[in-house]
Amino acid sequence: MLSFVFTSCEYDNYDEPSAMLQGNIVYQGEAINLADNQVSFELWEPGWQLKTAINVPVAQDGSYSASLFNANYKLVFRQNQAPFRMMLNSATNSDTIMVNVSGTTTLDVEVEPYYMVRNPTITLSNDIVNASASLEQIITGEAARNVERVSLYINKTQFVDERGNYNLARTDIAGGDITDMSNITLSLNVPDLVRTQSYIYARIGVKLEGIEQMLYSPVQKLDL
């Protein structure tokens, strides 16, 4: 009787996934900074009757990791959901990447962002955050996108982006008002912090026309 109970249990039980897929979303080896968990890609495992994607969100520093079973997966980004586009993959002759996961696998996904935020410098003086950066346009020609605005965000925690509860203060410069893409400056007063702390975090974001997700500079910690 007892053995019957145990065997039936075993029949239902699967081992938890043991393999890992991890890496960064990169352009020429440099990680692309994004809003936390807002951009994600899908992994599809071919060969099953029903198809359901595994959604893998990307962290704000451009890294990702997923706990998986050893298998071959197809990796795709959802259309129009990221501030970059996929490279043409020669193996699949499309933007799909075939990934063979076995054990801990590291894969840096090479993509092509519309712009790159270059030389971001964020400094603090007398409770004013000054930021400057240059924008390098990567994708030109027909697929090029205009800059809708460039923004500077400040938050109390290390998660900083455009979402309302991920920033305490922001300032924008509209794309049309930018005269020199190689010298964009923004400044912002540090807002009153309800619970005082001796540091804040800041980063620069770039909003593109027609794409919701923004490109960012790395988050920077500033000591007050």
Added chain:
Amino acid sequence: MKRYFYIIATLLITCWGCDDDEFLAREPKNILSEEQVFTDEGLVLSIVADLYARYPDYQAIGGDVNQYADLNEAFASRDYGRHQNSEFGYGDWGWWDYGYIRELNLFLEKIETADQISVEAREKFKAEVRWLRAAVYFDAVKRVGGVPLILEQLNYDFSGDPTYLQTPRAKEHEIYDFVIQEMDAIRPNLPNDAGIKDRATQGLALALKARAALYAGSIAKYGAIRTPSVTLPGGEVGIPADMANAYYTTALEAAQEIIAGNAGGYALYMKNPNDLSANFSNLFRDKNSNAEAIFVNDFKLKSGKVENWTLENQPRSLSEEGTTYGRLNPSLNLVQSFELIEGNTFAPFQTRDASGKYVEYKNQSDIFAGRDARLYATVILPGSVYRPGGDTVDIWAGLYRPNTGAIVSAPEPGQINNELQVQAVGLDGPINGFDGTAQTGFYVRKYIDPNIGAGQIGTQSDVWYIRYRYGEVLLNAAEAAFELGNPELAAEYINQIRRRAGFTTDLTSDQITFDRIVHERRVELAFEGHELWDLKRWRLAHIKFNGQSMDVNMLTQNLGNAEKTRTQVFGLWPYKIYNPGAANHGQWVFDIVKPNRVTGTDWFRLGNYYSEINNDIRNRNPLIVRNPNQ
């Protein structure tokens, strides 16, 4: 011996019972077969009644009250999670009810061969069910875009290969075209009688046609302007911009047929011209020859079909049983957008003067004076009565002591302050996080039933829910005329609505703008389930709900601007002045607040314009393409 007798008797009974074939092949007494039903007009009517009862509504009386808080026109006074979330889910507002479509199709096939029913009755039933089927497809296209257009029953032949049953999604405009064509086709077979409110009529066919064509026109026009990326290459989502004018023309013509009286005597409800706000609130509950209602979901006391809108939304202090109340608190965002009658102007509520001091009001309701009559009929304001001629609601957040500038309040409604020995907060709150108090300072009045019993769980209310009404037809006509470059005509239609709301000066044709039309629909049709679809078709939703947090300045500026941000709910809290012996003792001051349960900032992403068709559906039919930006 006796034992043998029993054995033989048992055998005899058993065999005799078995012998008779009819014993097992009897007609069931409690179920009517399909053949039987389609021989009798009354029985067919009961099927049609069931099909009507499944008409899909969004934000409707008798449905989920909290849904009304989706777009921040109200605060859900018990369901705080929706004000703490930011993103709308891609699957929200989805649709895939092909079970219902199949039953509508089956009915249309069966009624064809029901030759024991008179031809006229059959044609009328057919027209009604075709109206319903088109209405369901209209609902589907609003939610998910183009869907597979199935107009006959699909049956599996058990061959192991179901691919022949898989139909791809139709183009978005094809579904709209189907709906519009169906309305033309069925109209002659529907009754031309404005007295019928709960079944399809010629007026209803025209009203649906006007609404659908207007939606299609605005998707074509504003989709190209504001959201060019919300399209699919196969046209399942998105309508070409060059089709906009044809749709607007169709909408205007259909609406004008109703306005001209070709479909029966519909008119604006005007039984009480001396009290326009009472008139406007009666419009929603007067079932006695109401010329405005075109199509309603009716209820009846003691029939099992009653609605709980009044039960859920009655003020706490005047609730009949003290258990269920105040579920929905209209937001200040909505309340402040009702215009001043004087000069047709927008103005925020004056809480402080130029020097930053509180403005003191003699009566609690004075701050709300002089506005659009619809305000008082849509919202229960502080200082107003709940039932006509009855008690006043008790909405105030605390005592203000001008000498010290201190605010004294209490954590429970109606509690006495120990130090001052007076009541320190209203019986209706507002108290942050206290379920059912007016946490924005307001309760909802539209559709509230003042009859005793409506607020009791055992009785509830029989006030109907109006799905189509003449006021909306006028607004549809005005919008279509405006988009076709005829602001004079638009002004004529919109001014009829505004005169009924108490405006004494008409808008001139120069004053008719897109913002005006957006505003007029918002205040006229508040809490009638239009807001989501309107903001979607104008492609304003992602602009208004942009995920940014709001402050009081953002709230009170740019009133009447169609693109104004509305990511968070605000409230207006009254405070009673406590200053014994002074002239202002017992007078009122007000504060604009963000209820502290509001922490999320609503973000309507481009992928929310068309609800997700999930993997489960797409696994069953791989021809279904995914909606964009998800």
